[in-house]
Amino acid sequence: MTKRLPSTGADGRAVDESGCDTSDIFLVHRIFRWGYRELPRQVREVAPGDLERAATVGAAVALIDQGLHVHHEGEDEFIWDRLERREPGCSFHVDVMRAQHAQVAELLDVADARLAEWRTTADPESGERLAAALDEVGTTLGVHLGREETDVVPIVARVFTQAEWDEVGEHGRAALPKEAMPIQLGLMIDAVPAAERDEWLRENLPAPIRMLWALLMRRKYTAWQRAVFPEGMPALV
Secondary structure, X not given: OOOOOOOOOOOOOOOOOOOOOOHHHHHHHHHHHHHHHHHHHHHHHOOOOOHHHHXXXXXXXXXXXXXXXXXXXXXXXXXXXXXXXHOHHHHHHHHHHHHHHHHHHHHHHHHHHHHHHHHHHOOHHHHHHHHHHHHHHHHHHHHHHHHHHHHHHHHHHHHOOHHHHHHHHHHHHHHOOHHHHHHXXXXXXXXXXXXXXXXXXXXXXXXXXXXXXXXXXXXXXXXXXXHHOXXXXXXXX
């Protein structure tokens, strides 16, 4: 059990007693759980030699793999060292998080290599190797996300300022390609329970972004959904 440090923090910096809102990370984690559950199925269903379909599904796999890489980079850069300084009692949990990140990174390297092979052939054997690698990422990631949500996020919510927490999200938005923004935003919206979406949009998106979503980005996201999941995209929630 961690022990609360003085409000100045162990690193000498003032800590906002009000903490921060970390609810966005649960949406991000929901997307990753969904992606590594659903995309292996899409890979396995590609017909032998269908390079066009393999390119579409492969691009979706590459996007979620890149998103996970970037998400973990942001946590490595902005969370672990700061959390250890603020809450030395969390050092064990931080060590676990770092080790799990390294394990996931190794599995992603394997998946990325198998993805590159499969996209050029669309043969069932390489497709199965890719799907199996994605399954392994999903299984390992599921354990990691569960521990992070239980052991780390509540402490971060208490000892980080909102500005410090927001650095993680800003890193992700800056690192991903701009053309992926409609997909990134659409998945975030779909990860919010339907009854809460209107309120979430009002509270989390400035009016110009809401307008851009309504006029342009939603159409691009819908086109992506139909291309990757022609029989209908499985729900995130």
